[in-house]
């Protein structure tokens with residue numbers, strides 16, 4: 001008891017020393033605190049509340065849903081919806097696939113727990129008002145594991161939020177979880193939160209579930225942990241400063257998978273989902289780095305984390321998509337080969353491309369020239385090197401065979417007819433996917449690999465589902481992991497509270 005008081009005192013002194021409000025203005029108590037109201041936190045809160053626990057859900061933003069609001073579909077295998085559509089894929093096959101893809105660096109028991117629970121989770125969500133369309137694949141010929149949500153992630157978050165309220169969860173918006181409190185025995189005993197105007201609130205609780213959605217908006221952490229550093233452009237994330245991860249580490253949690261990014265297609269920053277300018281920058285035509293060298297089979301854009309990985313190794317982490325006038329006309333008259341989201345699907349005719357190119361020239365993301373040499377100078381590549389790359393590429397196009405990277409020859413568009421264009425593309429990410437080491441029960445592990453009693457981490461804050469990079473073959477796996485890990489944490493928290 002004395003130790004507990006001492007801990008709170010130390011926490012208060014820490015705030016004083018950090019120049020923040022010195023006093024805890026309010027103290028309250030509950031059974032479970034969930035930090036973050038995205039899919040992971042909402043699923044955890046609903047599960048714990050349905051099991052009879054008193055739950056407080058903290059969300060630092062004015063509304064719930066986080067990045068979940070932008071997502072489209074949830075991973076599941078052997079679901080009722082798949083069976084109805086005669087879609088063949090098995091839990092065992094996908095488990096083996098995932099483990100082999102990650103070279104068994106993923107946490108096998110966690111991966112298995114997620115995969116095994118995924119089908120039942122679709123029905124769990126349906127029972128709580130989520131409506132699914134058909135299962136889909138994320139790219140042509142891919143596995144149909146992506147259970148598309150009617151109304152996207154926003155409606156999933158809303159359904160779980162409504163259910164949480166119905167089951168009596170206290171939702172505290174504009175209130176951020178800041179610091180964990182442990183008792184003398186190393187058990188979690190509560191959390192310090194910060195409400196509007198910096199008001200400090202101490203919440204006594206035997207369980208804290210961390211679900212703050214990762215750290216993609218924290219530039220210092222990006223520099224420290226990832227291949228791209230602060231060059232990466234976050235999509236659909238606001239205020240993901242890694243607070244949950246830092247809080248858990250400060251309470252003794254071990255680190256795992258912090259470097260893993262959910263890389264997205266490289267592209268042009270500041271373009272909305274309806275923009276036609278991003279489409280040329282994401283087509284599988286000739287890609288070069290700033291030295292004028294080709295560096296990958298460009299059709300890896302279909303499996304977009306691969307494109308991000310290939311770009312990570314390039315100087316300055318930029319690439320240029322090089323096309324000629326004929327390919328420009330092809331995209332305007334026949335349409336694009338790779339869709340870029342729901343608003344610009346495959347085969348969209350880029351009817352705005354001429355005016356978009358002008359905008360891109362002004363933005364410094366499109367370069368136009370009447371010769372390859374001039375184009376090279378504009379993008380800062382050695383002219384002879386880019387010329388050699390283009391000549392080699394044109395030869396492969398004539399032979400209908402990519403002798404360098406074995407790309408499907410239908411994407412070998414020659415670069416021969418002036419004018420020539422370069423679309424500069426930079427790395428994007430949908431989030432970070434790790435940081436806190438957990439076990440298959442989502443219990444947070446300390447550096448001695450023992451569970452910290454009462455502490456759980458879920459969704460994008462938890463490490464262990466991926467090797468070194470996200471994989472889109474198991475389409476919907478990050479939102480799927482968020483919901484499933486949230487449920488697993490809620491269930492185990494209920495057991496712990498017994």
Ligand SMILES: Cc1cc2nc3c(=O)[nH]c(=O)nc-3n(C[C@H](O)[C@H](O)[C@H](O)COP(=O)(O)OP(=O)(O)OC[C@H]3O[C@@H](n4cnc5c(N)ncnc54)[C@H](O)[C@@H]3O)c2cc1C
Pocket residue numbers: 035036037038039040041058059060061064065066067068069070071072073074075153175176177178211212213214235236237238239240241243244430431458459460461475476477478479480482
């Ligand atoms: C455009 C886009 C499309 C996507 N599409 C898909 C898809 O179709 N399928 C798929 O599997 N994945 C998809 N993803 C990824 C998926 O959305 C995420 O992996 C998933 O939503 C993560 O859920 P989460 O609960 O961990 O985090 P979030 O949904 O981001 O929730 C975290 C919450 O915690 C809050 N928070 C942060 N810090 C604190 C704090 N200190 N105190 C209190 N609250 C805090 C945040 O404000 C946020 O509300 C997509 C991502 C984007 C950006």
